[in-house]
Amino acid sequence: MIQLAWLIPILPLIGFLIIAFAGKKLSNSLVSIIGCGSILAAFAMTLGIFFQLHGSTQTVKLLEWFSVGRMHIDFSFLIDPLSVLFMLVITGIGFLIHVYSTGYMKGDEKYDRFFAYLNLFVFFMLLLVMGSNYIVMFVGWEGVGLCSYLLIGFWFKNTEYNNAAKKAFIVNRIGDLGFLLGMILIYITCNSLNFDTVFSNVHANASNKEVYNLIGILLFIGACGKSAQIPLYTWLPDAMAGPTPVSALIHAATMVTAGVYMIARSSVIFVNAPIASEVVALVGVLTAVFAATIGLFQNDIKKVLAYSTVSQLGYMFLGLGVGAFTGGVFHVMTHAFFKALLFLGAGSVIHAMSGEQDIRKMGGLKKSLPITHLTFLIATIAISGIPPFSGFFSKDEILAHVYEHDGTGKIYWILGIIGSIMTAFYMFRLYFLTFHGSFRGTSDQKHHLHESPKSMTMPLVILAVLAAIGGIVGIPNVNQHLLHDFLKPAFESASAWIDDAPKHFDMDEARLMIIAVLAASAAIYVAWYVYKKNNMVPKNTETDLPKFQKIIYHKYYVDEFYNAVIRKPLDWLSDFGYKFVELKFVDAFVNGVGTAVKWTGSVVRYAQSGNIGFYMFAMTIAVIIMLLVKLF
């Protein structure tokens, strides 16, 4: 079974090929069947592997790709607990979202195209997590970027959407460059790009910290791009332009966690790169807090979720940075559950609201959308870190490790708690504004309000269950931390340097837990007080906002800042370069040579005056010069 693992990515690829080439001729239902079926099959196979794996690590070779110098790159797959975990998330949640999409995208004229892209995305995502070397990972890495581009700009008639897609692709590419350079440095250092060789090599030459720090930072730049960390996070909120299932799958559950996967995969390198790890943690925690503050005052339902995603990703990196690899991966998993659920719920709301995304125009949807409401609530609680929902456990594990981190740990921890307070606040703000209070939309919308079809609610329910109970795999202070034990082989070599083990439940951790829960509860209370009890609705006009709120509402003007500092100068520079340097200088110089020749010619020709007296005069002068120069 494991040797057939190569089929797992191939299945969605086949799905993609069929739909892409024959999509026009197939009926929508057939497209759905192929699209969902291929993912389901992949999921089933993954499950099979999961049960057969027993903590082993196996490599499955599909075919040789290229081999240059010391570099031998195969299309081969590494099947180990880490990858299997991600595969499960990808295929599992991927399948659910496919199913959801059959309802959500119903009636769209490019229904087949959508499924084709989704399948292609799953293919690349699987490639990313399954690859047994950095190159295959990079293939997936860039491939998901492409799919992200295609899906964000799925409704390509809208210029803004296109811009968002383009922005996503380009910002990602900035990160990709870092990844690429990091990869090359790995190759130069370790003479290979295969994970096993690289890691054993790093293991053997652990003292080479400077290089590993550089590699780590370069890789992390890549992760920043893909996983939307400061300073490369700006694309993710814009990426919400894509259809909501896309946001759920790509921009919440799977693709954005690729960075986490990459660092977790490279754990051996990072544990030997203290500075890089510190950078990861620092950027993670800053992003977590920073994005959370922006989330506080957003009014677009998807934007709130987007910033929340950025923030949660920050937590994951925080975990990775302090060495809590299992914690980070754990949070990836739970986050996938509840964030996918949130997005799908939001999608359901938007679907019901005929495309409206502004929460100021919603309210009181509890009644019309009971299932959506319930599942959304579960997810909200989960993300806010209230036990016993899944988010609590994963976040707790990260924060517990952070607290113990040498030096900066306490500060990180405080920041983490602040972040989670804000998370709880804005999530419940979102929840109350959407589902409670009175309906603030148009009567037309009110008339249309309806619960979504089965195909959409079923995935919601399944995800709600997972979001609720997903945390049990990582309950601390049980003799067996399931997830940790499962992932152990993947982080074994890293654990030679760092203790990634779950904390045994002691008074310290209990105190931390209680503080965290209390803080979150307080935030929820405030949200309830403001938005439920007082029925406060964010104002429509910006002018009334207090200054700091306005700044936050405008996302600290970071986009504007980037525009002014990077994009505009880039445009200006290229325009200036073209108009002045290229045309007026380089090209003009070349043309100037021609002009100079002609000008000289037009002057020199006057020596040919036609007067024979002058001719002979010139000849005589020439003779005189010759005689004078050569003889005296």
Add this chain to the structure above:
Amino acid sequence: MEHITVTQIMFGVLSFVAILSAVLVIFSKNPVFSVLYLIVTFFAIAGHYILLNAQFLAVVHVIVYAGAIMVLFLFVIMMLNLNKETETHKAAWIQIAAVIAGGIMMVTLVGALKGADHMTLVQPNDVNIGLVNRLGTVLFTDFLIPFELSSVLFLAAMVGAVMLGKKSIH
């Protein structure tokens, strides 16, 4: 050289005449005078030839140059009715430039060849080389080919002169 010999005096006189008349050739306003001065120059040169024991050549020189070529010049000048000051006088600076250029040319040339003074006679002088029979022998043995080929030259010049000189039919 302590004494100035007769030959040297003759050399001086002839040279003076040659140079003076050459200058006059250049600076005479009337072309006819130029021709006449040139003939004087030629005679002076012929005198030099005689001094140098090239008697035959002196004779031929006078016949060809003074007798034929200069007459031809004179003839053309007369025929074209150029025997007055028709020459336009361009700006003075052109003339000055010409004089300066020519002068420098002259000085340079003289200067360039001054270093040759030390060249002395390498072999005893043979006074007979200028005689007809010696020249004839050389001309018809060593220089036979150029002699023959100069006929081509003459033919070409002749035909050419006729070609250009005769009036076009149309």
Add this chain to the structure above:
Amino acid sequence: MKVILLLSGLGILALLAELFRFKKLLYPIMIIGLLGAIAVAASYWTYDDGSLSPYLNGMVGMVKTADGHFVSNHIIPNAAELGSGHTFFQMLEFGPSSVMISIIMLSTTLLWFFMAKGFFSDENNSTDHYAMVLFALTGAIILTCYTNMTMLFLGIEILSIPLYVLAGSRKSSASSNEAAFKYFLMGSFASGFLLFGITLIYGATASFDLKTIALFINSHADGSHTFIYTGIIMMLVGLLFKIGAAPFHFWAPDVYEGSPTVVTAFMSTVVKTAAIVAIMRLFLTMVFAGVDTFWVPIIGVCTGLTFFVGNITAAVQTNVKRMLAYSSISHAGFLLLAVVAFSGFSAKAIIFYTAAYSVGSIAAFTVLINIMQQTGGDLIENFNGLGKKNPLLAVVMTIALFSLAGIPPTAGFFAKYYVFNAALSGGHYWLVVFGILASLIGVYYYFRIIIAMYFKKANNDNPIIVSGLHKALLFVTAVIIIVLGLMPDLILEIGVNVPNPDGVVQIN
């Protein structure tokens, strides 16, 4: 010698033709005569000795010194061993290079006759023109094989005097008159310098015989060369004048433009070839080899100047004929570059260059004549749209211009190649750079015609009709250009042997 006799005989025959009224027969006789001359010239070919001039003791032997420079190896020839070529009274020597260049010039003249057919038909004395050309050719042949200063002088005059006449042969045309006058007056002025130079060299060496001069120069220390040096400068005036090199080039554009076009074609091919071969026989043999450090810089500077003036002025011309005149100055620069190079490759370079350049020029001038006759002008715009109007003319013109510009696979490319080869082996890097720049500017003005032919719209649709003879001529020249461009060994293999430039002097 036989060639010279044959040619002068032909010339006289041409003159007689008018008298005895067999003008109709004359043309075929001319062709046959020229073919005969070529055959005779070829019969002088000897395979056993390939040096430039056996009489003048071959190519200058070149020795490469430790610092990478080439210097001539002054080895005094042993007089007893000299003279294995076909010498006549020690005046002429029909050595390998003479054979090659004679054949080139004779063939060019043959092509020229095809080109000129019909050109003088409106003149009442076309036979005189033919006779003049043949006399000039006689002079040119003399210049390929002289071994005596007398013959050099006579050759130049025999070449020049008919040309003065030919330049003025459009008697009613003011520009033809002016051309003839300028050519004549400056020509005789230059002859004066040449003669003064010859005299000075005679004064130093007591001989007009090149071999004796060579012996003298090579056996005397540099200190006693004042006469020689001055003489060389003065001779160079006359010779550089003939080849049209700056700063003695002023006559060329005016004369080329003013002369009847076929005469211009003759001047820019045969006459230029003769002039360069005259230079070659003096400077690339033992004659002036002993004083190369003296004359190489002089000719080098002239070469650079020639490149500059010729090309840069050609670039601004609008009149094709005048442009070709300036371009011929530029080609003179290339020929001189080979002389300056003063290496074992120089002679070959010159021989090939003259061949390539002559054929290319004949083709270009043939096209130009047709254009002039049928559009009434010789401006570049008269070529507009030729690519559509008459593809044959356009294609041949293109090939010819490519050859003149030195672009493969044409003969002109190899010509330039050999010149650069020679110059580089002689170590004249800056002149090579100059030459490259000159080639580029050359491309500029040649391609203006190509652009006009293929890119510009024609002013009218009048077709250009080409006579059958000209068609054949154009075809043949194009083929020769291409064939020489692909198989240069056709000339070079049977040409002058290149002595080993790294080795020692070759004395047979």
Add this chain to the structure above:
Amino acid sequence: MSAIQIIPIGWYVTLSAVLFGLGVLGVLFRRNAIIMLMCVELMLNAVNLLLVAFSAQHSDPNAQVFVFFIMAVAAAEVAVGLAILMMIYRNSKTTDIDFLNKLKH
């Protein structure tokens, strides 16, 4: 007894150079084509004189023979040259070189 035994060859050289230079000067100075032609003749005569002097110095008749050829050529040149001048005069009624500058640039 030849002058060459008494008079140094340098004197002749100088004389010839002066005459030659005068010829050049004349050619440059004058504008009348016929006189320019005459000055060219003067140049040739300077050469002839020098040749004869050298001939005497070297006791070599070759130079004198060479002078014959120069004379011959000079004659031929003059014939052609005057023919050209006649032709020009017929067309343009002038022999002034300043009017013969239609061909230029």
Add this chain to the structure above:
Amino acid sequence: MITASLIGLPLVFALLLLFTKGEGVKRIALAASIIEFAVCVVAFYLLHKSQTLNHPDERLWMNVVWINSLGVNFNIALDGISMVMVLLTCFLVPLIILSSFGKKYENPSLFYALILFMQMALIGVFVAQDGFLFYVFWELALIPIYFICLMWGGENRGQITFKFFVYTLAGSLFMLAALIYLYLNTSIGETGIHTFNLQALIEAGHNMGATEQSFVFWGLLLAFAIKMPIFPFHTWQPDTYHTAPTQGTMMLSGIMLKMGTFGLLRWLLPMTPLALEEWGPTVVVLSIISIIYASFMAIAQKDFKRLIAYSSIAHVGLIAAGIMAIRPGENSVEGITGSLVQMFSHGINVVGLFFIADIIFSRMGTFEMAKLGGIRNVAPKFTSLFLIIMMGAVALPLTNGFVGEFLLINGIYQYGAIAAGFAGLTIILGAVYMLRGFQSIMLGEVKSDTSSFTALTSSETIVLVVIASAVIFFGVYPKPILDIIHTDVQQLVNSLKVVHL
């Protein structure tokens, strides 16, 4: 023998075409190029076999005397490096010919004859083992393209093509001088004649002093730098690409600029070790400047064809940097291998892109991106093909652009991390301009002009599909290319002489 026939066939067909009239010409030309491609495949097979057997196949080379007196031989050989380039040529020419099927060129027989003639010259450049032969083919390739541009080009072509011609000729004349200089320094054997043989030239180069080597180096480099082109020798390129008829642009960008990079590889690298040591860094810097500079220029373009033209400069800059970043003696084949792979890939991609530009122009009559937009609405198939080819151009993995670019940046990194960082900017900037172009042409609401965008004709579809398939095929399976060059690249790298200044 087979190599000679690779050169001979197009020539024969070109001559044949000259004497053919009528509409059938294009089909004959297509057939000819396909036959040529078949021969090329056979050659590929033979080479592969001889490599695996490690036994030289004499059918792949030919060495006969051409100009005896100069020591010039008609010495051609197919090795792995040249095979890739020949394969590229033979692969692209049929596509280029096919791409012209929708057009009516005046005087078609001449047009196609010139294309085939150019193919002949290009193949000659790639297989020449003799310096002189190389130069002759090098120039020969210039002539047909000049006429193609001059006779069938767009606005203002006279001036622009002229600039192109003179500029490139300037470079090649200096190359000629450098080659002659090398030639004159070759040792002479019993024949007493120097030789232009590549190995002899290399030997001569190695024996020269540092200054001499520098001159030779720059002479050669100038030609290659102009042909590729790299900054600051590039200004002929955008205008020429823009003005040339699209088939001409394809020939220029797809194949001809590879002459420059190929020249670097075969003729410059091994020739002058001292100069390489001294000047190599300068060239790398220039190349990297041209990557960034051209990318900026591409961003500034409003005209799609010009955008592609500048993008081509950027790509070729990367290739050049990868080649020149070699450090002799370090046995790092990545840069060289990458450059070859990228030459191959870039040829395919850029031809595809120019064809796309042409398709758009043929329907809309403009390359102005501002006037286009929304074509995706009416031409989904075209969009997909465009997208695939564009992804190849931005070097997305699994497209052909990736392997080469990765190896190139790898090679440059081994040379210097900073250099690689700057060179790698192409990944970002490439995405910027390409996506901009794609977006403004294809995406957005359909405009009144673009609504009439007619579907692809069958010939257009075939060309684009073949190119797109190649983009993906060589992205997924670059092994054939890598295998065939492996030995020779290794040999080249090993042969580089280590020097220390």
